[in-house]
Amino acid sequence: WWCSQHHQKGPKLAPGTMGWPIIGETLQFIGGSEGPESFIKEKIQKCGIHVFKTHLLGSPVAVFCGATGNKFLFSNENRVLVNAWPASVGRIFGNSLITTTGDEAKRVRKLLMAFLSPEALHKFVSRMDSVAREHLKTRWNGKPEVKAYDMIKAYTFALACSLFASIEREDHSAELSVLFTVLVKGLMRLDLKIPGTRYYKAKTATQALKRELRKEMEVRKEALREGRASPKQDLLSYLLTTADDQGGYMSDAEVVDNILLLLFAGHDTSSSTLLIVLKHLAEKPYFYNEILTEQREISQSKDKEELLNWKDIQKMKYTWNVVCEELRVSPSVAGGYRQSLTDFTFAGFHIPKGWRLHWNTHTTHKVAEYFPDPEKFDPSRFEGKGPPPYTFAPFGGGPRMCPGLEFARVEILVFLHNLVKNYEWRLVFPDEKIKIDPMPVAEKGLPIRLNRHQQDS
Numbered sequence: 001w002w003c004s005q006h007h008q009k010g011p012k013l014a015p016g017t018m019g020w021p022i023i024g025e026t027l028q029f030i031g032g033s034e035g036p037e038s039f040i041k042e043k044i045q046k047c048g049i050h051v052f053k054t055h056l057l058g059s060p061v062a063v064f065c066g067a068t069g070n071k072f073l074f075s076n077e078n079r080v081l082v083n084a085w086p087a088s089v090g091r092i093f094g095n096s097l098i099t100t101t102g103d104e105a106k107r108v109r110k111l112l113m114a115f116l117s118p119e120a121l122h123k124f125v126s127r128m129d130s131v132a133r134e135h136l137k138t139r140w141n142g143k144p145e146v147k148a149y150d151m152i153k154a155y156t157f158a159l160a161c162s163l164f165a166s167i168e169r170e171d172h173s174a175e176l177s178v179l180f181t182v183l184v185k186g187l188m189r190l191d192l193k194i195p196g197t198r199y200y201k202a203k204t205a206t207q208a209l210k211r212e213l214r215k216e217m218e219v220r221k222e223a224l225r226e227g228r229a230s231p232k233q234d235l236l237s238y239l240l241t242t243a244d245d246q247g248g249y250m251s252d253a254e255v256v257d258n259i260l261l262l263l264f265a266g267h268d269t270s271s272s273t274l275l276i277v278l279k280h281l282a283e284k285p286y287f288y289n290e291i292l293t294e295q296r297e298i299s300q301s302k303d304k305e306e307l308l309n310w311k312d313i314q315k316m317k318y319t320w321n322v323v324c325e326e327l328r329v330s331p332s333v334a335g336g337y338r339q340s341l342t343d344f345t346f347a348g349f350h351i352p353k354g355w356r357l358h359w360n361t362h363t364t365h366k367v368a369e370y371f372p373d374p375e376k377f378d379p380s381r382f383e384g385k386g387p388p389p390y391t392f393a394p395f396g397g398g399p400r401m402c403p404g405l406e407f408a409r410v411e412i413l414v415f416l417h418n419l420v421k422n423y424e425w426r427l428v429f430p431d432e433k434i435k436i437d438p439m440p441v442a443e444k445g446l447p448i449r450l451n452r453h454q455q456d457s
């Protein structure tokens with residue numbers, strides 16, 4: 001139905017179908033428990049080409065599959081295209097980094113990077129380590145069994161709340177966490193404006209979250225005025241007190257929306273990654289043992305109470321290669337979105353101005369040309385130079401690449417260090433399924449049986 005509006009001379013639109021009016025092929029895209037992966041695979045098989053058209057979440061979309069598509073999308077920001085998530089996502093995150101483009105995006109990103117860059121993270125490693133130790137002490141110690149997914153989420157969320165907004169009270173972060181779960185579940189759904197639907201619930205949860213964050217901001221402003229809070233204590237203070245290169249400050253709405261974005265982006269992604277890692281380490285003891293050896297060497301080089309530092313993180317090479325291999329096989333983010341600023345031709349097909357452009361992680365992660373024997377779990381793929389450019393993209397690429405990569409790396413490694421040196425674990429349900437909704441989640445919360453090591457108790 002949509003293609004008929006685009007009759008023209010010259011290159012044709014890419015193959016594919018646009019589905020039903022308004023909803024397009026959204027239901028098929030998000031439908032299965034495997035997420036968009038099976039939809040995209042089927043399309044590639046049908047169309048026989050690595051770019052196809054469809055209609056998702058209210059917009060016509062060209063889906064780019066493979067390293068050439070990734071390269072094109074990651075290298076043409078602000079020229080041929082700009083970052084643009086589906087409108088439903090934009091409405092949730094309002095006036096934040098992911099809804100801005102061009103110079104405005106550069107300005108916001110620069111401010112956020114003051115907290116997320118490797119240099120900034122040097123000073124957070126020990127704070128993350130003490131949060132991880134406290135978390136294991138209060139929530140894991142002495143328990144024969146835990147629901148790993150709930151625990152990991154509690155850890156990553158407590159960390160994000162503490163570092164971004166100094167929200168330390170557990171009952172408060174638990175309330176916010178419930179709202180975020182509703183937000184995440186509705187994010188990639190159609191805005192049908194019907195009470196009870198997932199997107200409607202996500203919008204209501206977002207309003208409640210913004211009200212809470214606004215309250216935190218007002219309290220903080222007063223504390224800053226009265227000298228009871230430090231401008232550098234967390235991201236919230238930093239955004240309220242720091243001017244950009246032109247001497248301008250973020251508006252209150254921008255501060256709230258960016259904190260909301262970082263609390264969301266900063267915990268669900270990392271907890272889904274840790275979920276996959278914990279499940280697979282229980283299934284593959286060889287990799288668990290290799291990680292344990294690396295982490296024991298690090299802790300044996302330190303006093304028992306001494307907290308981890310940046311140098312320790314750099315020594316965790318093998319552990320990080322295992323995490324990267326997990327992100328290759330089961331990426332926690334399915335991909336990202338751009339929008340064309342102009343008509344252009346890609347692989348001989350016409351892509352009209354204004355279309356959404358979707359790139360995805362899994363269409364390159366299992367290509368034998370880049371990852372020989374792709375079904376084999378092999379962390380050594382990441383040794384040396386690692387995979388060829390644009391083939392491994394769990395964090396995206398180009399100027400809109402995930403700014404939280406280093407933050408995620410450190411929080412994941414700090415957690416694994418503390419977990420493996422204290423425990424080994426077994427899956428209560430070895431066949432438990434991981435479904436994509438829209439990130440990997442465990443059907444039963446991944447209950448695991450814990451066995452504490454003797455020497456580190």
Ligand code: HEM
Nearest residue numbers: 098265266269270333336394395396397400401402404408
């Ligand atoms: C394993 C954990 C994570 C994964 C797999 C991940 C993945 C991604 C991906 C694929 C994108 C889209 C990039 C693109 O389109 O090129 C993205 C964007 C983003 N991520 Fe992450 N992320 C993770 C952790 C984090 C953390 C910890 C934070 C914050 C502390 C964060 C903040 C963001 C933000 C703000 C954006 C939007 C960037 C922009 O629009 O310019 N992420 N992430």
